[in-house]
Amino acid sequence: xxxxxxxxxxxxxxxxxxxxxxxxxxxxxxxxxxxxxxxxxxxxxxxxxxxxxxxxxxxxxxxxxxxxxxxxxxxxxxxxxxxxxxxxxxxxxxxxxxxxxxxxxxxxxxxxxxxxxxxxxxxxxxxxxxxxxxxxxxxxxxxxxxxxxxxxxxxxxxxxxxxxxxxxxxxxxxxxxxxxxxxxxxxxxxxxxxxxxxxxxxxxxxxxxxxxxxxxxxxxxxxxxxxxxxxxxxxxxxxxxxxxxxxxxxxxxxxxxxxxxxxxxxxxxxxxxxxxxxxxxxxxxxxxxxxxxxxxxxxxxxxxxxxxxxxxxxxxxxxxxxxxxxxxxxxxxxxxxxxxxxxxxxxxxxxxxxxxxxxxxxxxxxxxxxxxxxxxxxxxxxxxxxxxxxxxxxxxx
Numbered sequence: 001x002x003x004x005x006x007x008x009x010x011x012x013x014x015x016x017x018x019x020x021x022x023x024x025x026x027x028x029x030x031x032x033x034x035x036x037x038x039x040x041x042x043x044x045x046x047x048x049x050x051x052x053x054x055x056x057x058x059x060x061x062x063x064x065x066x067x068x069x070x071x072x073x074x075x076x077x078x079x080x081x082x083x084x085x086x087x088x089x090x091x092x093x094x095x096x097x098x099x100x101x102x103x104x105x106x107x108x109x110x111x112x113x114x115x116x117x118x119x120x121x122x123x124x125x126x127x128x129x130x131x132x133x134x135x136x137x138x139x140x141x142x143x144x145x146x147x148x149x150x151x152x153x154x155x156x157x158x159x160x161x162x163x164x165x166x167x168x169x170x171x172x173x174x175x176x177x178x179x180x181x182x183x184x185x186x187x188x189x190x191x192x193x194x195x196x197x198x199x200x201x202x203x204x205x206x207x208x209x210x211x212x213x214x215x216x217x218x219x220x221x222x223x224x225x226x227x228x229x230x231x232x233x234x235x236x237x238x239x240x241x242x243x244x245x246x247x248x249x250x251x252x253x254x255x256x257x258x259x260x261x262x263x264x265x266x267x268x269x270x271x272x273x274x275x276x277x278x279x280x281x282x283x284x285x286x287x288x289x290x291x292x293x294x295x296x297x298x299x300x301x302x303x304x305x306x307x308x309x310x311x312x313x314x315x316x317x318x319x320x321x322x323x324x325x326x327x328x329x330x331x332x333x334x335x336x337x338x339x340x341x342x343x344x345x346x347x348x349x350x351x352x353x354x355x356x357x358x359x360x361x362x363x364x365x366x367x368x369x370x371x372x373x374x375x376x377x378x379x380x381x382x383x384x385x386x387x388x389x390x391x392x393x394x395x396x397x
Contacts, residue, residue, distance in 0.1 A: 008080045014044040019108035026101050052079035086325040086363035103235050103323045106267050115264030120190040132174050139297045145261045146273035149212035153257040160185035192259040209246035210238040211271050234266050272321040276304045290390035302343050309393035317349040325360045329367035350376045
């Protein structure tokens with residue numbers, strides 16, 4: 001059965017609200033208001049399932065919901081949620097008896113309420129592209145969060161001083177009027193927060209080997225009764241990309257403050273940005289043997305990576321580490337891709353993490369209007385293409 005576009009959009013909005021209500025419960029101290037949001041979101045989801053005569057009527061009790069929301073969304077039996085095909089996880093998952101939100105849940109919740117930090121980057125990007133703020137501010141503040149997800153008090157002050165020294169009087173006025181920052185250094189407050197005491201263990205903090213976020217730690221017992229440490233990051237995918245054996249332990253100065261990016265920035269900027277930075281670094285290593293240049297985030301992230309070969313040919317690549325292929329396709333349909341940007345190029349690529357599977361790519365291709373105009377490729381494949389093209393460029397082919 002086909003459904004009207006407005007019914008589909010309303011269903012997705014209600015799903016976003018439901019995911020947001022889960023993040024409130026998981027990440028905040030329980031109170032009546034938070035449960036009220038979850039109850040309201042559950043009722044709204046149930047209503048849409050009744051309206052569309054779905055195979056499954058969404059339940060109102062958490063015990064019944066668990067049986068559904070641990071499955072991929074397209075398997076819920078709810079009409080038109082097949083749009084979420086290509087996703088292999090639900091909204092929550094269980095690890096050693098501990099329930100956690102999935103990256104899919106956080107992604108949906110971010111559509112309902114992006115959070116102050118994520119909204120800051122969006123507004124900064126808008127003002128850079130309208131030439132009100134220098135391009136370098138966006139690149140600097142984005143790279144800072146991705147490459148320095150932990151700052152001690154001294155490092156934080158150094159970054160504040162850099163922003164103060166860089167800003168002209170005109171910049172300061174723009175920051176105050178449009179970004180609600182009384183001083184340039186206040187931009188950091190929109191990105192970073194002081195780390196909470198619950199991630200400090202006997203003057204130690206543990207750092208994710210992939211994204212650099214502060215880890216939560218719990219003591220567990222195995223079947224033999226032996227205790228062991230279990231670490232949890234803000235994203236499930238981190239330990240799928242880097243093993244827990246690579247967790248870093250840092251001894252901290254108890255008299256000093258430490259800072260990390262806000263949670264919504266970790267999801268919207270830092271973790272997706274790790275893929276961009278890692279690809280940039282791998283390409284930069286190739287430059288030692290090959291003749292080409294690499295630029296990160298040209299023109300306030302009009303594209304992620306720009307490559308110029310020795311014969312003048314230009315490739316641009318957007319690295320997309322999104323959890324939901326349908327959402328990525330919708331984003332590309334609205335925001336456009338290479339041909340809609342203000343950058344000259346010869347070839348354009350959409351680059352995905354190596355672990356992305358074919359069902360994900362199929363959903364992306366089927367829902368992205370301009371998919372046939374570009375090459376959708378994984379990281380390793382893209383690097384090999386760059387190597388080959390660099391060789392041809394040097395040989396004059």
